[in-house]
Amino acid sequence: MNNLTAYLIPILTATVSMSVPLIFASVGGVYSVRSGIMALGLESMMMTGAFTAVVGAYYTGNVWIGILCGMAGGALLGLLHGLLSVRYKVNQVISGIGLNLLALAATTLLMQLLWGTKGNSPQVPSVGIYIGGLSVLVYVMIVVVIVAWLVLFKTRFGLRLRTVGENPKAASTVGLRVHAIKYTGVLICGTLAGLGGAYLSLDHMDMFVRDMTAGRGYIAVVITILARYNPISVVFCALVFGFCDAVQIYLQGQGIPSQLIQMLPYIVTLLVLTFGVKHITPPAGVGMHESD
Amino acid sequence: MKKFMIFIRNMNSVVLAIVSLTLAVLISGVIMALCGYNPFEAFGAILVGAFGDKRAILQTLTQATPLIFTGLAYTFARKASLINLGIEGQLYAGAMVTAVVGVMDFGMPMAIHLPLALGAGILAGGLFAGLVGFLKVKFGSNEVIATIMFNKVATCLVAYLVNYHFLAEGSGSAQTEKVLETAMLPRLFAKYQLTIAIIIAVGACILVKYFFEKTVVGYEIRAVGQNQLAAETAGIKAGKLMILTMFISGAIGGLAGATHVLGVDRRLMIGFSPGYGFDGIAVSALAAENPVGVILSGIVFGALRAGSMVLNRTTSIPTEFTNVIQALVVLFVAAPLLVKEMLGVNLMKKLEAGKEEAADE
Numbered sequence: 001m002n003n004l005t006a007y008l009i010p011i012l013t014a015t016v017s018m019s020v021p022l023i024f025a026s027v028g029g030v031y032s033v034r035s036g037i038m039a040l041g042l043e044s045m046m047m048t049g050a051f052t053a054v055v056g057a058y059y060t061g062n063v064w065i066g067i068l069c070g071m072a073g074g075a076l077l078g079l080l081h082g083l084l085s086v087r088y089k090v091n092q093v094i095s096g097i098g099l100n101l102l103a104l105a106a107t108t109l110l111m112q113l114l115w116g117t118k119g120n121s122p123q124v125p126s127v128g129i130y131i132g133g134l135s136v137l138v139y140v141m142i143v144v145v146i147v148a149w150l151v152l153f154k155t156r157f158g159l160r161l162r163t164v165g166e167n168p169k170a171a172s173t174v175g176l177r178v179h180a181i182k183y184t185g186v187l188i189c190g191t192l193a194g195l196g197g198a199y200l201s202l203d204h205m206d207m208f209v210r211d212m213t214a215g216r217g218y219i220a221v222v223i224t225i226l227a228r229y230n231p232i233s234v235v236f237c238a239l240v241f242g243f244c245d246a247v248q249i250y251l252q253g254q255g256i257p258s259q260l261i262q263m264l265p266y267i268v269t270l271l272v273l274t275f276g277v278k279h280i281t282p283p284a285g286v287g288m289h290e291s292d
Numbered sequence: 293m294k295k296f297m298i299f300i301r302n303m304n305s306v307v308l309a310i311v312s313l314t315l316a317v318l319i320s321g322v323i324m325a326l327c328g329y330n331p332f333e334a335f336g337a338i339l340v341g342a343f344g345d346k347r348a349i350l351q352t353l354t355q356a357t358p359l360i361f362t363g364l365a366y367t368f369a370r371k372a373s374l375i376n377l378g379i380e381g382q383l384y385a386g387a388m389v390t391a392v393v394g395v396m397d398f399g400m401p402m403a404i405h406l407p408l409a410l411g412a413g414i415l416a417g418g419l420f421a422g423l424v425g426f427l428k429v430k431f432g433s434n435e436v437i438a439t440i441m442f443n444k445v446a447t448c449l450v451a452y453l454v455n456y457h458f459l460a461e462g463s464g465s466a467q468t469e470k471v472l473e474t475a476m477l478p479r480l481f482a483k484y485q486l487t488i489a490i491i492i493a494v495g496a497c498i499l500v501k502y503f504f505e506k507t508v509v510g511y512e513i514r515a516v517g518q519n520q521l522a523a524e525t526a527g528i529k530a531g532k533l534m535i536l537t538m539f540i541s542g543a544i545g546g547l548a549g550a551t552h553v554l555g556v557d558r559r560l561m562i563g564f565s566p567g568y569g570f571d572g573i574a575v576s577a578l579a580a581e582n583p584v585g586v587i588l589s590g591i592v593f594g595a596l597r598a599g600s601m602v603l604n605r606t607t608s609i610p611t612e613f614t615n616v617i618q619a620l621v622v623l624f625v626a627a628p629l630l631v632k633e634m635l636g637v638n639l640m641k642k643l644e645a646g647k648e649e650a651a652d653e
Binding site: 040084087088089090091093094095097098099101102104105106108109112113116118214215218221222257259260262263266267269270273274275277278 | 434
């Protein structure tokens with residue numbers, strides 16, 4: 001029994017800590033999709049957030065300013081995604097992919113220009129505040145999830161956001177400011193994804209590493225769909241993926257080739273994508289403009 | 293000036309591509325200037341490094357070869373409105389299988405061994421992508437996310453296979469044994485890395501153009517891409533064609549890896565691709581998804597890559613900014629409205645409208 005808890009506690013702790021960035025990003029994704037904008041750019045928002053968080057923490061020496069910078073960096077990418085898809089009517093898949101490419105290239109380039117290194121940034125101060133063995137950001141995450149649920153389903157703003165996402169044309173006809181609502185949606189999305197990125201770089205690693213998010217933004221997209229665009233369900237879906245990541249990390253030291261174990265989260269994502277999300281339909285107005 | 297504005301407003305895809313590339317280069321130039329480098333000096337050095345002498349031009353073409361393949365692979369899938377982000381993984385799958393076949397010693401002559409090694413790579417890449425097509429058609433799984441996940445699976449799997457099963461003896465780094473002479477792609481010039489792969493790449497582009505314009509299957513694939521429902525109503529089996537499209541797209545991606553293994557490195561080295569698969573997206577965007585345009589667009593980005601490698605040796609400017617240029621091209625080409633606005637077309641329109649109003653009064 002003691003033996004079992006000795007295994008279980010670290011794995012469960014790791015499960016929670018690996019789920020946190022996914023939950024932040026996926027809840028952001030829920031805001032974005034509910035406002036009618038596909039969340040394929042999540043990877044870029046997380047990546048930029050992880051990077052700007054380290055830049056902020058490096059130059060100020062203050063981890064909280066770093067986290068704010070991470071949120072701002074993510075929000076900036078969210079704004080870009082919003083501009084491209086709302087103002088310039090770009091295909092949302094392509095703009096997401098383009099931003100993801102840009103974020104990877106730009107963070108790698110800036111890392112070299114700022115610190116002259118290719119692989120990772122210098123070490124920065126980390127959050128390092130734990131309550132009950134879990135990072136303080138875990139509790140922030142719980143608040144974010146509950147607030148998101150209240151905002152989306154219990155407030156007038158949430159109703160308007162969902163109306164815009166379902167039918168932008170009708171929303172525009174009844175006098176809703178469709179553009180402003182969509183921009184709010186992607187900005188919240190970017191801010192939260194940036195916070196998820198900041199968690200990766202400031203709480204999980206204490207530095208920025210090239211391609212730090214490593215596809216987590218895409219996994220967050222899958223979680224968003226699997227959770228049927230509901231912030232509470234996001235938590236449970238993300239825990240499944242966090243568990244895979246935790247098991248993967250745990251198994252690293254067990255003599256199984258690490259390259260095989262590293263595949264685990266991606267294979268689970270593929271399985272969920274194939275068998276888990278077939279009959280889930282997104283809001284009807286995703287990708288549409290009020291002029292359609 | 294007015295004529296120029298009207299020209300821009302009605303711009304077709306070629307003009308849009310050229311303007312997008314120019315804007316992307318300008319923006320990266322501004323970034324360089326902000327970081328304290330002289331952009332004119334830098335781009336001058338890139339041009340010399342890419343086209344300055346015979347060595348430079350051959351290096352440009354060598355760098356362009358995988359980009360033409362991956363650009364063509366992405367373009368092929370786009371014709372059926374599919375997005376294949378998994379070319380990087382298909383490239384590694386092709387490279388792996390080709391590297392294994394390339395070291396097999398059955399006393400085969402080159403006329404058998406080389407096509408066999410290339411064919412194995414093509415098949416591996418094709419099957420890898422065809423699986424995604426199958427999952428999409430059969431289970432409705434989104435190919436954008438599936439291909440990204442398969443990229444990670446492929447790179448992990450190849451790293452495992454090389455490290456645990458095919459590691460070259462006595463080698464300090466993770467790489468396979470050198471392929472046999474009979475499987476090596478012949479070089480076009482002695483002492484230069486450029487091989488006949490560039491000819492295969494150009495040939496493949498022309499073949500794909502012919503396929504889409506002159507064959508029934510090619511026509512049907514385009515019909516599916518334009519309107520899947522309409523195509524199905526007309527009796528076209530869209531599902532089968534989508535799987536086939538992904539298979540061929542992946543096969544071309546596999547060929548990119550195979551030719552790199554047999555032509556450039558002569559073996560599989562872990563991490564040999566600096567992201568060729570993703571570069572294909574930019575190559576295809578700049579070519580306006582035209583298979584023959586891919587040749588030119590691949591050479592443009594190949595030149596940028598070759599030139600920036602020279603630049604990187606002589607100055608401290610990182611080569612990464614070429615990736616920034618590529619990403620910006622993808623975004624600009626996808627956003628003609630943005631490009632028009634940046635060029636001030638809207639401003640012109642407002643001025644014109646203002647004039648007309650004044651005239652009306």
